Amino acid sequence: MRKLVLLLVVALLGISLAACNGSREIKVQGVTATEIKVGNTASKTGAFAAVGVPFSAAIEAVFEEYNKTEGVVQKIKYITYDDATDASVGQTNTKKLIEEDKVFAIVGHVGTGTVGATLPYIQEKGVPMVYAATGINDLYFEKAEGNPIFAVQPIYRTDGRIAYARATNEAIFGANRDQKLAANAKIGVLYTNDDAGKSILAGIQDEAKLAKNEANLIVKSFLSDTVESVVKSMLDSNPDVIIVAGNQLPFNEALIALDDNDNTKPVITSYVNTNASSITVRPYGFDIYGSAWIDIIDPQGLYGFSQAYWDFVATMTAAGYGNPNAADNYTANAFAMAGYVAAKVFLAGLANVEGELTFKSFITAMESKPIQVPMGGQIDFSEGKRWGISSMALSKLVYTPAVADNPDTEANEAKAASHAFIKVRNIESLDQIKAK
Known part of the structure; x- marks a missing residue:
């Protein structure tokens, strides 16, 4: 009889513990109570x-x-x-x-x-x-x-559509950077033949088709070992603006090749490239713009930056x-x-x-x-x-030249040349950009 009672107690205790721990039972990998x-x-x-x-x-x-x-x-x-x-x-x-x-x-x-x-x-x-x-x-x-x-x-396709919309709707051209491109302007596109480049290109082509402007697209693919010749070919076509569709490394290579070949036409690129740390520091002979989905500027915030x-x-x-x-x-x-x-x-x-x-x-x-x-x-x-x-917002690459060391002036201490992307347009939707 004692053995039977003991067995019943153990069984009930087991049921009780199972009930208590049921809500904490792990049913998915990577998760424990702590x-x-x-x-x-x-x-x-x-x-x-x-x-x-x-x-x-x-x-x-x-x-x-x-x-x-x-x-x-x-x-x-x-x-x-x-x-x-x-x-x-x-x-x-x-x-x-x-x-x-x-x-x-x-x-x-x-x-x-x-x-x-x-x-x-x-x-x-x-x-x-x-x-x-x-x-x-x-x-x-x-x-x-x-x-x-x-x-x-x-998504890159959306990114490409926004890049094309910025190129064709923003007043960032001309000597005073206050003019829009003409309706029949030539839009050059340098793209990398990979998932990133082709995905951005697809968005550019989507917008060009909607604008019935496909005939004015100049599209050329480049690789690291062909960037120089492709850039020369692009410049020979005399585009009014150049969109570079690709990731950080090829984008930087394209910028250098464009600068070495005396390009003066503005360049617009993907949001993935609006980090100056991945771009060679030099005084480029053309304006460089990039989209940005993160916006840290707030004129009312501390030093002009948002609380976030x-x-x-x-x-x-x-x-x-x-x-x-x-x-x-x-x-x-x-x-x-x-x-x-x-x-x-x-x-x-x-x-x-x-x-x-x-x-x-x-x-x-x-x-x-x-x-x-x-x-x-x-x-x-x-x-x-x-x-x-x-x-997305629109940012522009701004170059700051080096400052030589002057021991007589503390404020004029030696500094290397640098650059940074500065916001020129607030975050806007594709429809808002196209309505300009």
Whole structure:
């Protein structure tokens, strides 16, 4: 009889414990009662290290700050790998993150090649992916409720449409930079024959077709070893403006080739290139414009910057990336700002989760309401919208010459030449630009 009672007590105790722990039972990988595991693969070395290093540093900084917040029980564990700007390594790293590290989400998926090659795999696994550091058209979904892919930065096709609209509608031409192009102006397009270049080109061609101006497009593809000859050919065609459709490295190569061949026509490029740190410092003989979906300027704010920007600076400084004399001062780095946005959007989705955290509940939370993008507008994933941000500002590259050392004047201490993108148009939608 005692044995029977003991067995009943043990059985009831087991049922009781199961009931108590039921609400805390882990039903998804990468999540425990005290931890949420996320990760990414990025270029820490190689051609695009200037993108991947500050981007990843900002994500880490946001999560470090979050983990120190009072009341946070589930800390974020951030795992990041270097793919050395090699898409095949990026694929391997992505599979390792999902299958071996068992991450709950990919936060800040970096690289056009890596992202394009892994999207079907990520969708198959159902692992949420928040923010892709690229804008390839494969990220665009018209209406796909439950889709784990959450692109934030603009899709390249939209980027191309905006670049064409700026070229044909903005009064930034002429001696005083206050004239628009003529209706029959020649629009030169230098594009890279890869996913990024072709995706941006598609948007340019979309707008040219709508404007019935396709005949005035001069389109030429270039590679690193052909950029010089292609640029010469483009200039021989005498375009009125040149749009460069490609990522940071080829864009910089195109700028140098254009300058070396005495180009004087304005250049407009993608938002991915509006970070002066990836552009060779020199006094170019032509104006250089780029789109920007992040806007940190507020005339009413401290020193003319928005509070959202100062929040970003505080986060980076706390993580050790704010020393003005250090090489890794990322408080003015556009790629660090992008990483900051990636982590913040993920945390916003996490805060909206109701009940137990699973892939499904997180995706539902991301679709439940518009999310405020730090230093930007809102993004709305409701009803399966996966469009990325579709409104951008316009910035211009401004060159500051070197200052020679003058020991007699403290204010005239030696400084190297530098340049920076300065906003010339506020964030506007495609329709607003075309209405000008």
